[in-house]
Amino acid sequence: MEYVIGVLLLLTFFGLAYYCIKGYNLMIGFLVITIIWTVLPMLGSLVVGSAFLEANPILNFGPDNTLVNALNSIYQSAPEGWGTTLVNVCWGAWFGRVLMETGIASTIIRKTVELGGDRPIVTMALLNIVTAVIFTAMTGAGPVIAIGVIVLPIMMSLGIPKAIAMFSFMESVAAGIYLNPVNFAQYRAFFIATDEMPDFTLGWYAAKWGYAALAIALVVTTIMAGVFLSRSKTSHAWAAQTAGAQQAKDAPMYTLILPIVPVVLNIAFNFSVIGGFVIAGFAALFLCGKMKGGFKASCQLVNKLYYDGVVDTAPLVGFLLTLPMFNKVASYASPYFNAVLGPIMPKTELVVCIVFAVLAGLGLFRGPMTLVGCGAATLGVLSNVASFSVPFLYAVFAIPTITVNIGSCITQSWVAWGLAYTKVESKDYLKLSIPTLYIISVLLYVLTMFTMTGLDQVWYA
Amino acid sequence: MSFKEKVKPYLEPIADGLFGKQRGMRGPQLAPVAPRPIGLMMEDLLRLDDEAWGTYAFSRDVLNRKFTPEKRAELTHRAMECGREYAQKMAGQYGTSNPTELAKKMGMQVEYPEMPKSAARVLFAEFKAPNHIYLYMDAVRKARTTMIEPGVKAVLTDKLDIGQLLLAHELFHYVEETYKKEIFTRTEKVELWAPKPLHNRSTIGCLGEIAAMEFARTLTDIPYSPYLMDVFLVYGYSKDAAVRLYEEIMGLAGLRPSNPENYSPAT
Numbered sequence: 001m002e003y004v005i006g007v008l009l010l011l012t013f014f015g016l017a018y019y020c021i022k023g024y025n026l027m028i029g030f031l032v033i034t035i036i037w038t039v040l041p042m043l044g045s046l047v048v049g050s051a052f053l054e055a056n057p058i059l060n061f062g063p064d065n066t067l068v069n070a071l072n073s074i075y076q077s078a079p080e081g082w083g084t085t086l087v088n089v090c091w092g093a094w095f096g097r098v099l100m101e102t103g104i105a106s107t108i109i110r111k112t113v114e115l116g117g118d119r120p121i122v123t124m125a126l127l128n129i130v131t132a133v134i135f136t137a138m139t140g141a142g143p144v145i146a147i148g149v150i151v152l153p154i155m156m157s158l159g160i161p162k163a164i165a166m167f168s169f170m171e172s173v174a175a176g177i178y179l180n181p182v183n184f185a186q187y188r189a190f191f192i193a194t195d196e197m198p199d200f201t202l203g204w205y206a207a208k209w210g211y212a213a214l215a216i217a218l219v220v221t222t223i224m225a226g227v228f229l230s231r232s233k234t235s236h237a238w239a240a241q242t243a244g245a246q247q248a249k250d251a252p253m254y255t256l257i258l259p260i261v262p263v264v265l266n267i268a269f270n271f272s273v274i275g276g277f278v279i280a281g282f283a284a285l286f287l288c289g290k291m292k293g294g295f296k297a298s299c300q301l302v303n304k305l306y307y308d309g310v311v312d313t314a315p316l317v318g319f320l321l322t323l324p325m326f327n328k329v330a331s332y333a334s335p336y337f338n339a340v341l342g343p344i345m346p347k348t349e350l351v352v353c354i355v356f357a358v359l360a361g362l363g364l365f366r367g368p369m370t371l372v373g374c375g376a377a378t379l380g381v382l383s384n385v386a387s388f389s390v391p392f393l394y395a396v397f398a399i400p401t402i403t404v405n406i407g408s409c410i411t412q413s414w415v416a417w418g419l420a421y422t423k424v425e426s427k428d429y430l431k432l433s434i435p436t437l438y439i440i441s442v443l444l445y446v447l448t449m450f451t452m453t454g455l456d457q458v459w460y461a
Numbered sequence: 462m463s464f465k466e467k468v469k470p471y472l473e474p475i476a477d478g479l480f481g482k483q484r485g486m487r488g489p490q491l492a493p494v495a496p497r498p499i500g501l502m503m504e505d506l507l508r509l510d511d512e513a514w515g516t517y518a519f520s521r522d523v524l525n526r527k528f529t530p531e532k533r534a535e536l537t538h539r540a541m542e543c544g545r546e547y548a549q550k551m552a553g554q555y556g557t558s559n560p561t562e563l564a565k566k567m568g569m570q571v572e573y574p575e576m577p578k579s580a581a582r583v584l585f586a587e588f589k590a591p592n593h594i595y596l597y598m599d600a601v602r603k604a605r606t607t608m609i610e611p612g613v614k615a616v617l618t619d620k621l622d623i624g625q626l627l628l629a630h631e632l633f634h635y636v637e638e639t640y641k642k643e644i645f646t647r648t649e650k651v652e653l654w655a656p657k658p659l660h661n662r663s664t665i666g667c668l669g670e671i672a673a674m675e676f677a678r679t680l681t682d683i684p685y686s687p688y689l690m691d692v693f694l695v696y697g698y699s700k701d702a703a704v705r706l707y708e709e710i711m712g713l714a715g716l717r718p719s720n721p722e723n724y725s726p727a728t
């Protein structure tokens with residue numbers, strides 16, 4: 001009987017994948033699948049054999065394991081548990097707004113371009129580096145758009161074809177996200193509760209894997225962009241740039257270091273991420289003279305930036321708070337998946353890396369590899385059929401989530417924005433991003449094999 | 462009305478809510494501008510001098526802030542001279558100043574693609590090494606509608622053939638490529654920052670554009686800067702964007718936009 005239910009669940013999983021690929025609303029999609037995955041396994045527990053129930057106590061409902069408790073854990077505790085993650089997202093978005101408002105971000109871009117000058121490949125490479133560095137600290141679609149409207153016209157005015165300009169920028173943003181503390185907290189919550197495994201910090205992760213991942217993603221992106229560029233030849237275009245080059249004043253030189261302060265504090269001292277945002281954010285506002293308008297005006301500005309930042313993240317919030325319900329419900333569905341898929345799921349770290357590298361493309365269109373898509377279900381299945389260490393699983397899923405989904409996929413909100421802004425066709429973007437995502441993924445899984453496998457028992461949840 | 466048709470308006474919002482596409486992200490919104498007749502904008506821009514257009518060209522260059530206004534003016538004049546010189550040289554060498562014939566004799570492949578574009582950056586024409594020129598036809602077609610707006614023809618004159626002008630501009634980039642060892646627009650460099658013993662020198666992108674405009678003006682013999690086309694052609698895509706661009710150019714030139722209320726189109 002468990003096989004029948006397993007197959008039914010599998011069908012709904014494919015249904016979800018199809019729904020995501022069609023570009024429908026993710027929050028509603030995950031809410032609906034959560035309900036289906038609640039109903040099927042729980043009704044299923046009435047009809048399956050007793051041996052199956054004994055092997056999977058989670059489905060063995062009774063006085064010690066009441067149905068109401070199970071439902072509460074899915075629909076109440078799970079999203080609540082993600083509250084801590086959400087708070088980081090909001091402060092990160094505020095910090096991003098501060099860097100825009102103070103002109104620090106745009107000054108960094110302008111200074112970079114003035115270093116590279118009228119040499120497309122050099123300037124593009126430099127812009128990729130600073131973009132990645134900036135996005136280790138900035139979060140959300142607002143900052144990506146705000147930086148994009150500066151960087152993209154600059155690259156195009158240097159004769160870089162618009163598809164390559166966009167590709168190079170978006171993949172560099174994704175490279176930076178490998179070290180972004182907000183994203184780290186967000187994805188970490190998929191694997192363990194916030195207070196579990198206190199040693200699994202951004203600092204530990206960065207030293208072991210994160211720095212190298214960022215560097216590999218950035219270098220591959222830049223090399224690929226260079227290759228595409230040399231193949232397509234730079235062009236001289238007569239174009240009218242109507243958006244107007246902002247002639248904003250430069251932020252003081254010594255403030256340009258502020259974007260990386262929260263990340264550095266977090267990595268070096270395991271200092272609070274939000275604390276870092278507050279310190280660096282207010283330092284930026286004071287040092288750039290944004291707090292000179294008197295107490296009242298300053299309060300209003302800080303408040304407005306927070307408002308704008310939260311609005312930036314708003315489209316994500318509903319989805320982020322539905323996803324944990326799904327993550328939780330996956331643990332009720334996984335015994336059935338195990339029954340059906342158990343024999344064919346990879347059980348060793350080497351096989352997992354190979355399978356994920358080969359299937360990296362399935363992280364596109366919110367497919368079964370990306371955590372911000374139906375990969376959350378894959379994780380549920382994978383972690384229940386075999387035992388893997390948390391850092392290993394983190395790395396395995398971070399690659400398709402960050403490089404494939406966030407950097408390369410047109411369903412990522414800001415990539416979709418970029419396509420509309422530059423008028424690049426989706427297929428032209430994917431033509432550049434798909435080969436690149438495979439190269440980056442393969443290299444990162446090799447890296448994972450070297451640094452994240454065979455960890456001690458303490459790293460197992 | 463069938464039952465299906467009757468319930469449709471009630472079901473649609475629900476279906477949209479469940480299965481509607483994600484709303485796309487929008488970029489920063491621009492402040493609204495007051496409308497302005499294109500004829501008047503052309504008239505105003507006609508009066509700008511070479512240095513004003515140089516300032517505009519530099520404002521679009523990534524290295525703009527590396528130069529003083531005096532240096533910009535000097536480079537503008539030298540680039541224009543370069544454009545004129547090569548226009549005469551090419552016309553002499555190939556025995557014609559007609560851009561279409563020049564393109565043929567230079568072995569150019571000219572294509573006329575359609576291209577979707579946003580009002581934020583309107584692309585008119587493009588040169589790709591070694592010998593491809595693309596003239597984007599929707600810009601040219603939209604210009605025909607703008608041309609019949611009151612007062613425009615009087616300013617732009619019968620000499621203007623937009624296709625020829627765009628082609629002439631792009632031909633200069635080919636010339637630039639051919640003479641890159643010696644031509645001013647490629648040999649003039651600016652020193653950028655580098656750690657002490659090293660050097661970091663870059664060409665200045667907008668010099669090629671300034672020279673290309675002067676090259677095109679000389680060949681087509683129009684009595685104004687081809688930079689006017691920036692505002693003129695953008696107008697076909699977005700009137701607001703054209704007004705914004707016009708106001709920006711006037712501002713860079715240190716002039717106040719004129720009052721549209723007193724405008725009477727010349728004929």
Ligand SMILES: [Zn+2]
Nearest residue numbers: 237238670673
């Ligand atoms: Zn040009």
